[in-house]
Amino acid sequence: MGGQAYLNVQTVIGKGFYSDFRDGVPQVPVRFVDYLAYPDHERTEFTSLGIRNIQTNVGDTGWNFDGAVKKISDQGPAQIEEFKRAMRTTFETLLRGWWKAHGGKVTYIGRREAGLAKRNETLRLTYPNGFWIEYEFGARDGMPAKIIYKRMRRDPDSGDQVETTEEEHFMRFVDINGIQAPWIIDRFINSKQSARINYESVQYNQKLPDALWPKPDNIKAIK
Numbered sequence: 001m002g003g004q005a006y007l008n009v010q011t012v013i014g015k016g017f018y019s020d021f022r023d024g025v026p027q028v029p030v031r032f033v034d035y036l037a038y039p040d041h042e043r044t045e046f047t048s049l050g051i052r053n054i055q056t057n058v059g060d061t062g063w064n065f066d067g068a069v070k071k072i073s074d075q076g077p078a079q080i081e082e083f084k085r086a087m088r089t090t091f092e093t094l095l096r097g098w099w100k101a102h103g104g105k106v107t108y109i110g111r112r113e114a115g116l117a118k119r120n121e122t123l124r125l126t127y128p129n130g131f132w133i134e135y136e137f138g139a140r141d142g143m144p145a146k147i148i149y150k151r152m153r154r155d156p157d158s159g160d161q162v163e164t165t166e167e168e169h170f171m172r173f174v175d176i177n178g179i180q181a182p183w184i185i186d187r188f189i190n191s192k193q194s195a196r197i198n199y200e201s202v203q204y205n206q207k208l209p210d211a212l213w214p215k216p217d218n219i220k221a222i223k
Helices: 077-088 093-094 100-104
Strands: 011-022 030-037 041-048 053-059 061-066 071-074 105-113 121-126 131-137 144-154 159-176 179-189 192-204
Touching: 061 077, 093 100, 093 121, 093 131, 159 192
Parallel strands: none
Antiparallel strands: 011 030, 011 192, 030 041, 041 053, 053 061, 061 071, 105 121, 121 131, 131 144, 144 159, 159 179, 179 192
């Protein structure tokens, strides 16, 4: 991923397009800008048809701005837990060793088929509460290839909580100042594609304004 240059990354600014998928069909892409300050600060701004929506998380807190109705609101426990889950499942959590502070354990699972004449090496990270994530790396190039984990989601038809298998596939790595960045990330729920992230640019270790993180007092204060 870039060795020490990768480990030295403290902030990331990513820009590109996010597309939801419905029944295998991509919907209209939404432009996004994502600000990350490791290990637990993230702000993502989505813009579509001139309307901007913002989701910001800092550790155990978070707030949203809905540009359609001009409203700022605190995130609820479920949204904050979703952010924490997303952070726990990243390759950064595995490769930077953040899992150690939470009592995680890494084990080697073995090789898996990954297409025609391709194999992936697989590691499993398990937390004390039993939640696990499997990380697949290309057996030949050692690059991150796939993330797999299970979680509970509400079934839209029955309303019941059901277990789903979630995956992220990483493609088209681009070298940025010696750091390897995936340009395309595809997401799947129960083997059906649910979204695609397509980056246009990624910048590392840029100074981020402190004003990005606190919840604004009013919509006029949003930067």
